[in-house]
Amino acid sequence: MVRRKLVLSFPENIVTSPITYKLVKEFNLEFNILRAEITPDMEGKMLIELRGDKALIDDAIKYLTDTGVSVQEAAKDIIISKNKCIDCGICTSICITQALTLDSSSFKLKFNKDKCILCELCLDCCPVSAIKVHI
Ligand code: SF4
Ligand code: SF4
Structure with missing residues (x-):
């Protein structure tokens, strides 16, 4: 049994389809939905952990991509360099989940x-290239 943590992006036309249900039914996988969001333009984003047979996980990923779901490995962390960040707030307008916000009193960047x-x-x-991924 292996574990894979993945970010799934569902385009608007399939965002309400029961795709993750098939991961259990047809590929015999266990999955945990760690986080899920629907963006204002109706794209679905989901952070998911799959557990099961390696070959079946690979088959499930192929099924997802064939269905139109974008699949990305998520064994990473986002790191914000406090030394570099100038609290300009640009990233807060990009972040769809509001993980990045500016504190309303100090105007400093907060990362949740x-x-x-x-x-x-x-x-x-x-x-200023203050945001990096840690793999
Ligand atoms: S991380 Fe970068 S974009 Fe975000 S507030 Fe800091 S300097 Fe601005
Ligand atoms: S902090 Fe960055 S990586 Fe995390 S949800 Fe926001 S935009 Fe995406």
Whole structure:
């Protein structure tokens, strides 16, 4: 039995389809939904941990991508360098889950790891390269 942590992105046309149900029924996998969000433009994002036979997990990932789901490995953390960050707030407008916000009194950047779904959308927006992924 192996474990894989993945970020799944569901486009609007399949966001309400019972796709994850099939992971259990057809591929005999166990899964934990660690975080899930639907963005304002109706794209679904889900951080999921799959457990099961390695070959069946590979088959399930192929099934997901064939269905139109984007699949990305999520064995990473987002790291914000406090030394580099200038609290400009640009990343807060990119972050769909509001894991990145500016504190309303200090105007300092706050990062709530529990809300982060590791979508990596924030990585390229920082003007001082303060955001990195830790693999
Ligand atoms: S990776 Fe960045 S943009 Fe995506 S949820 Fe985490 S903090 Fe927000
Ligand atoms: S974009 Fe970069 S510098 Fe600006 S608040 Fe976010 S991490 Fe800090």
